[in-house]
Amino acid sequence: MATNNKQHAHSDVWPEAFDGHPVGRYERQDLYCPEATAAIERHVREILRWIGEDPDREGLQRTPERVAMAFQYLTQGYHQDPRAILESALFEEDYNEMILVKDIQIYSLCEHHLLPFFGKAHVAYIPNRKIVGLSKIPRVVDVFARRLQVQERLTIQIRDALESVLQPLGVAVVIEAQHLCMMMRGVEKQHAVTTTSAMSGAFLKEATRAEFMRLINGG
Incomplete structure (x- = not known):
């Protein structure tokens, strides 16, 4: 399974071992958590099965990984601090x-x-x-x-x-x-x-x- 090796700032949801920048410091990054990617992939495969699809067919083999990465990107605001962004300028x-x-x-x-x-x-x-x-x-x-x-x-x-x-x-x-x-x-x-x-x-x-x-x- 391919994962992105960029790191993410620690939060209550993400694993403590997953080091990143301290809270309050603003720096633009697209960040992914390998543990979150793997967990989401497993669940997406199950969803595909339950809607009647075959997650192992050619067109869907990498779909769980893509969905996992997409959802982390689309919800990255949970791990960003608006106050730090404003205070930086x-x-x-x-x-x-x-x-x-x-x-x-x-x-x-x-x-x-x-x-x-x-x-x-x-x-x-x-x-x-x-x-x-x-x-x-x-x-x-x-x-x-x-x-x-x-x-x-x-x-x-x-x-x-x-x-x-x-x-x-x-x-x-x-x-x-x-x-x-x-x-x-x-x-x-x-x-x-x-x-x-x-x-x-x-x-x-x-x-x-x-x-x-x-x-x-x-x-």
Whole structure:
């Protein structure tokens, strides 16, 4: 069985013998755990059998390994620290106007059916003498998206992470997404888009909220 020999930071879920970087230090890596890969492979083989497939036929022989690696990649946000990401690029700046990063692509897994949902996030904040490197905002979005999620919780987690570290005058997050659990199964509505929002501080004021909505809608 082939496994990736990269290491992963220790967590309560992953084996203690599996050494990695200390919690709180941010460094972008794609990390895999050999023990997790082997365990997931075994279960995927059983799933293939139970749905009526032969896991030993040519097209499926490496599928359990591929699924194991894919699920670790798609859920790597459990082992990443959004606070460390934000704190790695904080700067003092006398700027107190809205900063908006919009159309951030998101891909996540619905925790109810383990099917993807995907779309875009729009994230804005009004600084209170602290700004963060712009690339860190999409990275924080990815940290929370790469976990088993519901869209409502994902929206709030992004807002709260920025609020906690930056302590800004306000934060606004809007996510627009399509859910394969609605498109491929269930009601099978192909064009339904779900929009969620979470706001704090200055964005609770109608004028500021209206400006944010106008900007994300291209106004």
